[in-house]
Amino acid sequence: MKALYFENFGDNSVLQYGMLPDPRLKTDEVLVKMKYIGLNFADIYRRRGDYHIESHSPYINGYEGLGKIVKLGQKTTDLHLGDKVFFVDAPFSNAELVAVSASKIIKVPNYIEEKTIASIGLQGLTADFLVHDLAKNKKNAQVFIQGISGGVGQILLQMLVADGIKVYGVTSTQKKQNLALQQGATEVYLRSSNWENKANGQFDTVFDGVGKTLNQSISLLKHRGKVIFFGMAGGDPDKVDMIKLLENSKSIMTGDLWDYLTSQKERQVRFSRLANYFSNGKITINDPKIFPLSEGKKAYALLESGQSNGKILMRCD
Template sequence: MRAIVVSAPGGPDALTYTDHPDPTVNPGEVLVDVTAAGVNFIDVYHRMGRYPLSLPFVPGKEGAGTVAAVGEDVSELAVGDTVAWASVIGSYASKVVAPASQLLAVPDGVEAEVAAAVTLQGLTAHYLTHSTYEVKPGDSVLVHAAAGGMGLLLTQIAKLRGARVIGTVSTAEKEALARQAGADEVLRYSGFAEAVRDLTGSGVHVVYDGVGATTFDESITALRPRGMMALYGQASGPVPPVDPQILSQRGALFLTRPTLDFYIATRDELAWRAADLYGWVASGALRVHISHRYPLAEAAQAHEDLEARRTTGKVLLVP
């Protein structure tokens, strides 16, 4: 098969398109022909070695495709089924083997490419709005990078839960996308904390921040007393060490650094979040914006564009 392989940490040029041995299907596993793989910042962190993996490795955690074979002890899936996944390393390839327990049957009304585009970020947006901080009607929510793949989903799901959503973006084009997703107010990054306080009076109930270093301090300032800072990513770089006393001084704030794996730790929790997510997509309540599709061989360009913030919505690799 063809795959992207990382032999040593580095920049986008560390992503090498090459022949790779076909995966072997063991008991409890499923072989999938990949329709599309989602590109996420976690893939960038793996490529750079910020979150190290054993070398060499095939990157990518998210995708969707068609079941080509099932191993022994697999009864819930069959050849020809459309499936998606959010936590299977090796997705930048034409084929992938995954534990059946990690695969989600994609329902009618959800195309495979859409499932590849929404599963990882959609599950993340679900846990952030339903579990990390349970958004309630009337809450004020700040969503950074509101025109990105995560931001567009977070905005829509927070609106479904009755929130007032304030988004941050860098350009007029991205502002238009954020407003189309339902953002009530859209700000530029410069001085956003003061603008948030002007809009809300006391600050927002929760900040969903996947940007990290460049937004963290102002995000803390934008919170109301006892507000929640949910730092779920670090696209601009890691946040320096934080003195917990700051949380007290700013109003008994909460700070968490959540990750998806701890919110889909059981099959029941994964199934609950996926059922909500795919149900919203199938009904039209949640729109998935796929902005860029790259051939698998152009994975390096996809990473370059993602890191340079030249993309909006979701980026896919297509074998």
């Protein structure tokens, strides 16, 4: 098979494209012939050596993609050759063929475009988990999203609006501000403006995947409000004064998506709920930027540049 791989950690220059041996299939796995491969910031951290990556010689990055089953392990059930499937946490996905545990397979519907499904998987399941497992906001609650125009932020915003929640947020440019308003936000601040005095103490929930903004997020809460903390895309948070949290009955909730994706059935139910938002027109996203796998270096470079405004996919022809 052809794959995008690297032998040493480093910058984009370490990536190579070429032929590698096909995966060896275990009895509880299926072999997926890939069509679209999702690219995430975690893949950049893995390439740099800053993040856990599964042992393989040479290294093959990636955990997310869409394709069809071309071979079944002997102990797999309820899956068939030719099934169109998706996964978000199977290693070595920067390749034409990927061995995926049957428990991690999500069957995908025909009523949503394949490239859309490939674009919403990890970010969409993350948003769904944050909204329905952690936040559990009631209708007309006021919530705030740090990085409202990011990959998770855009889906999170539209999902909350569809559920009857009033959404506010902050972003870096006027273009991103306008996009968030078009997607249903009530008010969106520019991070460069003096917005905090107006917003402090106003929100039932603040979603924070930025990290370094955690103490700011706590200040934005009403008494008895909660921060949903789910990542550190902008850097590690400063220490939190737990006494101040206690005095204002504020709380921080966090969780790991993988603790909720506990079975193939659980994944299927959650993805079906997510897909309904898209099929009903309640969530839309920008078309992904698609590169051939052979041009994977360009895909990584675009994501690392911060200039992309939607999902980046690599395509296997």
